[in-house]
Amino acid sequence: MHTNWAAFTAAEPELARTVEQRFAAYTHHVLATLRRDGSPRTTGLEVRFSDGELWLGMMPDSLKALDLRRDPRFALQANPGEDTGMGGGDVRIGGRAVEIAAGDAETRARYAEEAEPPEQFHLFRTELTEVVRTSVEDEKYLVVQVWKPGEPVRTLRRT
Template sequence: MATWAEFAAEQPDMAAFVQSRFAADRHALIATLRKDGSPRISGVEPDFTRGELWAGMMPDSLKSRDLRRDPRFALHCMTTTASMTEAGDAKISGTAEFWADKDVYLKDLFDRTGWQPKPEEIDLFRMDVTEVVQLTVEGDEMVVLSWHEGRGTRRVTKK
């Protein structure tokens, strides 16, 4: 698995685009797997800081339980228009690691935002990435740029 910093070092332009899409609207959607293997879609606010991708959630929430049981996830930014002509689209897939030592992250969060939940008020996950996808529209074509760990990037255009 690659950390966000490792991905960004390999693909700095794509990393900047993807981070900007997630920053445009802090709210995103995360897909996790339920106990029976079916998908669950939940809201989340991903946080890119210190070369890592993080997600905090309510303690013992269903999505937190899902990730503790099966760490695979897919994360999708909010898309502002159906045509995607204004900003594009971004997706990240990988695995999430439950993070029990929250003090450093929570101090950094407070320094950046002025908000600091108590450690018991948040389940914290650090996310490694296996796939990152950027979608944009150029002229009358949709351009899909995808990166897969160990395989690099691939560009596909669709009319």
């Protein structure tokens, strides 16, 4: 089961706000895709949250775009930053990327207004399968929050 960013935000507004803040803290993040042989590929990426969607924009014919065209599954991790404090925690999103066709000029133009991509670009909207936040609480507990579509957030605490 999967859903878009708007549905996640409606279901879990506090966690969604925290996730967006973590992504907003830095420009570049890490995207994992699957190569043709099934092995993982990690690359840098900028993301956008707008119109109730999480968007992934890419250079023309980039390997990550070609990976997603072949197998839409991805994992996206927010840049943890330069310090070890991990303010806001470590945030990861898993899901499927759905390419917006070049013929969908309206959607691509709305994205381009905010993101200023190159003249030619790949654009994917995301369908979420999982959102995970890992943080430290009271300097002694590792707290893992896991959300999946159709389920409430599950919180695990470890010492």
